[in-house]
Amino acid sequence: MRFSPLHQAIRDALALLRVTAGADLADRAEQARRRLAEAVTAVPDAPPRALTHIAEADEHLEYGELAEARRSLTAARRLVPGHLSVVPARA
Numbered sequence: 064m065r066f067s068p069l070h071q072a073i074r075d076a077l078a079l080l081r082v083t084a085g086a087d088l089a090d091r092a093e094q095a096r097r098r099l100a101e102a103v104t105a106v107p108d109a110p111p112r113a114l115t116h117i118a119e120a121d122e123h124l125e126y127g128e129l130a131e132a133r134r135s136l137t138a139a140r141r142l143v144p145g146h147l148s149v150v151p152a153r154a
Contacts (some may be wrong), residue, residue: 068144070143071108072102073117073136080129092124092132113142 074096082088099117103109116139123132 067106067144069102069106070140071100073140073143076120077133080124080140081132082129082131088129091130092127092129095132096121096124110142111145113139117141143150 075098079091079095079098080088099121103114103117116135120132120135120139123129123135
């Protein structure tokens with residue numbers, strides 16, 4: 064499945080911010096920030112609310128607040144076209 068560049072960047076950033084043993088989280092946070100910045104400039108018609116959440120995530124990453132950054136990115140992902148909603152199956 065193909066996602067928009069912004070949606071893919073958010074997915075990549077969330078993957079980079081997974082807390083794993085031995086990972087250099089500062090380096091991963093910087094990679095996530097760069098990836099998001101590139102995608103934001105590449106998608107000029109992104110939803111404004113999604114951009115607001117991405118900017119919040121960037122600020123959290125600057126201060127090493129990974130949980131807060133993930134929360135902001137998750138909110139942004141829901142606002143970008145290409146997000147698949149999960150609908151519970153009925154019995």
